[in-house]
Amino acid sequence: MEDIIGIISRSYKSYASSVWETITHPFGDYNYFTLLILVSLAVWGLELAFPWRKKQRAIRKDFWIDAFYMFFNFYIFNLIIFIALSNTTAHLFSNLMVVIGLPEKNVFDLSGWNPWLQFIVFFLIADFIQWSVHNLLHRVPWLWKFHKVHHSVTEMGFAAHLRYHFMENVFYKTTLYIFLGYLFNFNLEYAFFLHAGTILIGHINHANVGWDYGPFKYVLNNPKMHIWHHAKNLPESHPKGMNFGISLSIWDYIFRTNYIPSSGRDIPLGFENIEEYPRNFMQQQLEAFKTEK
Numbered sequence: 001m002e003d004i005i006g007i008i009s010r011s012y013k014s015y016a017s018s019v020w021e022t023i024t025h026p027f028g029d030y031n032y033f034t035l036l037i038l039v040s041l042a043v044w045g046l047e048l049a050f051p052w053r054k055k056q057r058a059i060r061k062d063f064w065i066d067a068f069y070m071f072f073n074f075y076i077f078n079l080i081i082f083i084a085l086s087n088t089t090a091h092l093f094s095n096l097m098v099v100i101g102l103p104e105k106n107v108f109d110l111s112g113w114n115p116w117l118q119f120i121v122f123f124l125i126a127d128f129i130q131w132s133v134h135n136l137l138h139r140v141p142w143l144w145k146f147h148k149v150h151h152s153v154t155e156m157g158f159a160a161h162l163r164y165h166f167m168e169n170v171f172y173k174t175t176l177y178i179f180l181g182y183l184f185n186f187n188l189e190y191a192f193f194l195h196a197g198t199i200l201i202g203h204i205n206h207a208n209v210g211w212d213y214g215p216f217k218y219v220l221n222n223p224k225m226h227i228w229h230h231a232k233n234l235p236e237s238h239p240k241g242m243n244f245g246i247s248l249s250i251w252d253y254i255f256r257t258n259y260i261p262s263s264g265r266d267i268p269l270g271f272e273n274i275e276e277y278p279r280n281f282m283q284q285q286l287e288a289f290k291t292e293k
């Protein structure tokens, strides 16, 4: 027990000092706070310069609630729960593996590989794991209740990217830890750029721009594809949803979960009975924990 308390307190101390560093040096190396603001402003600028739905307002419906979600999921959640949770989970998981008789961690050591090759392999595995988790969020009823927050956006814009229930952090990061952190050992020199790239792609996927990158649409997820993921009315061929891609679209094409029947520019977004879904942050967080009446 004492080592767990030690892990928690060390985790908070190092997180607190990195947050302080981030605030006091906004233009220091690898500043995530500045990154989030710059990427958001850039993609917002693209929406305003090349709007797909021309009548959509610059400050669209739910813009501010989504902006809050963005900082909550990026920072506040980490500060409150995740820092302690992730390091203790990793510690307990390693202990459990040893008890079972498996290696403590890092079954496959790729840390000596060429840095670019490590970068690409890490990105591909991480993206596929997230695609798989996203599928489960749609197919398992109690997980869908948490994921509904993300699908409660009815007017799409870049900030909807990080509108999701805080438990999604737990689902995604635990799975990523088990399959990437435990199984593999990477030495990622370019992790910051990986993060920057995925935030940029995710923001653009939700932005009010009508892009699909031509032939690259079969590899890269894009706004014209992701809008169908948010469709309110699901087709008979895909009753649990479609286009589950995070950064890459290739998994949907491989596993036949792709669906873009026409331009999705003006399709209704959300889910059945969305009119009854709560509209504010706190109620949306609590709604997922309620049992069915």
Ligand SMILES: [Zn+2]
Pocket (backbone or CB within 6 Å): 134, 138, 147, 150, 151, 229
């Ligand atoms: Zn989804």
Ligand SMILES: [Zn+2]
Pocket (backbone or CB within 6 Å): 150, 160, 161, 206, 226, 229, 230
């Ligand atoms: Zn989305």
